[in-house]
Amino acid sequence: MYRSIPKSTGLSDHYRRNLEKGTILLQSCVPSAHIWHYPRPVCPECGSNNFSWIPASGRGTIASYTIVRHAPSAALKEELPYIVAMVDLKEGPRMTGTITGENALEVQIGDPIEVEILKDTSGQPGMPVFRRVSA
Amino acid sequence: MRDFYVNKVVISGVGESEIGRVKDKSGLDLCSDAALSAIANAGLKVKDIDGLLTSYCSTEPYFVFYGALAENLGLELDYGVTMTAGGGTAGMMINAAAMAIASGVAKNILIVAGENRASAMGSAATTQMLSAFSHPLYEGDGISVPAFYGMVAKRYLHENGLDRSHLAPIAVQSRANAARTPNAHKKDLITIEDVLNSRPIVEPLHLLDCCLISDGAGAVIVSRRDRENDLVEPPVYLAGIGEKFTHEHLTVAPDIVRPGANKAAKKAFDMAGITPSQIEFAQLYDCFTVTPAILTEELGFANIGEGWSMWSEGKAGIDGKFPINTHGGMLSHCHAGAAGGLLSIIECIRQVRGTQGDRQISKHDIGLAHTEGGIMSNHTTMIFTSSPL
Numbered sequence: 001m002y003r004s005i006p007k008s009t010g011l012s013d014h015y016r017r018n019l020e021k022g023t024i025l026l027q028s029c030v031p032s033a034h035i036w037h038y039p040r041p042v043c044p045e046c047g048s049n050n051f052s053w054i055p056a057s058g059r060g061t062i063a064s065y066t067i068v069r070h071a072p073s074a075a076l077k078e079e080l081p082y083i084v085a086m087v088d089l090k091e092g093p094r095m096t097g098t099i100t101g102e103n104a105l106e107v108q109i110g111d112p113i114e115v116e117i118l119k120d121t122s123g124q125p126g127m128p129v130f131r132r133v134s135a
Numbered sequence: 136m137r138d139f140y141v142n143k144v145v146i147s148g149v150g151e152s153e154i155g156r157v158k159d160k161s162g163l164d165l166c167s168d169a170a171l172s173a174i175a176n177a178g179l180k181v182k183d184i185d186g187l188l189t190s191y192c193s194t195e196p197y198f199v200f201y202g203a204l205a206e207n208l209g210l211e212l213d214y215g216v217t218m219t220a221g222g223g224t225a226g227m228m229i230n231a232a233a234m235a236i237a238s239g240v241a242k243n244i245l246i247v248a249g250e251n252r253a254s255a256m257g258s259a260a261t262t263q264m265l266s267a268f269s270h271p272l273y274e275g276d277g278i279s280v281p282a283f284y285g286m287v288a289k290r291y292l293h294e295n296g297l298d299r300s301h302l303a304p305i306a307v308q309s310r311a312n313a314a315r316t317p318n319a320h321k322k323d324l325i326t327i328e329d330v331l332n333s334r335p336i337v338e339p340l341h342l343l344d345c346c347l348i349s350d351g352a353g354a355v356i357v358s359r360r361d362r363e364n365d366l367v368e369p370p371v372y373l374a375g376i377g378e379k380f381t382h383e384h385l386t387v388a389p390d391i392v393r394p395g396a397n398k399a400a401k402k403a404f405d406m407a408g409i410t411p412s413q414i415e416f417a418q419l420y421d422c423f424t425v426t427p428a429i430l431t432e433e434l435g436f437a438n439i440g441e442g443w444s445m446w447s448e449g450k451a452g453i454d455g456k457f458p459i460n461t462h463g464g465m466l467s468h469c470h471a472g473a474a475g476g477l478l479s480i481i482e483c484i485r486q487v488r489g490t491q492g493d494r495q496i497s498k499h500d501i502g503l504a505h506t507e508g509g510i511m512s513n514h515t516t517m518i519f520t521s522s523p524l
Binding site: 006008012015016037038039044063064065066067068069070072073074084085086093094095096097098109127 | 259262263265266269270271272273278279281282285286287288289290293334335336337340384385386387391
């Protein structure tokens, strides 16, 4: 890890505590109905601070991906090749993660996926993992 | 808007340091060399500089980099700041300087960007620094700048039914242009096969689709318009400029491929009162081969999905109908922090002056430069002209 991760506070702490239980929370704007990820204090569409938290279904489709063949750090060298993908959640927001499972390297844009939150060696929730599923 | 500021300034000088692997110079040395070269090029004395804008300088330990550079050059300033907006800092410094000159707070503003990233940091440390581009709270640390651009490239190719061979001519043409540029980092010619066979980094992008890691610095001086008759070299005018920021993290971008470049460009074209068809050549940000391909479309030089063909059909060559990145860009000339973008602006200014000898393009009265920072997060479009529009 190149940089230290900031301490979770307020919105990010709420998000993280739910992530530890396996739930990805999204914010839903009351006036505009816009749904967004990641946690921020006001709606990025209309600027309202009147929002509610909703759990993500964990389903979505691949918006784009890259097969990483050159590791950005020594720690990630062992993982090569790995995939970084952007996923459009069913609810609308986009998020990044890795793709695992059989034939992960055969991923295509538009593939349906399910999100899973794995714990790292210290028991902390890590980067979201996407698994390809049948449509 | 034009009368409010761009019409009140003239580009009076440009300069650069030695570029490539410059082992015996620090980032501060390179920036100082570029600054002194630009001051001489403008026909000014060091003490005539009353404003200084610098980018960040990743390889130097100074807390306030513009202060360290100003002190090194013995400057007393009426206006100065270090700006940090990634590669896009270059264009944003031009805009900030123009606004500051027009407002009257300074008369001659020196703009400098540069680092000795190749010698002081090297490839591994630079790559690791650039891996910290994902959101630290919500995304992992394995998503580097190249990985984000890999996703941009994949999406661009997917949307337009292309594959990576369509981007390869961009790298080949950049190298051919750099081979004719005296101070370029990489001059050995490459072929389409070389690009296709280079090792994969973040598929679909391979090594020769990626910009260089160089040592180098560039400098530009923006002066009050009333200096236009006192210059050493032909004056260059800023006819229009526009900025647009849309996102810090790519997941939040309004579009993975086309977030904001067209909005910045529209402001620049509106300010200049011209259309893309009147632009004679362009210097486009080229951190990866896919970036200038997208920019040709976003800036109105090519139809959506067809930007890549400007290279494969030879239009983008120095002798082509619409030369692009005539010095070789960041893919082959130099990329050192925000210097890559600034050196493309400098090349635009030099070509508009018409002073580039055997690599001078034939039509050069209206040139465009475009820089961007982050993952297509901020955009600045600049239009430079040989006479006021």
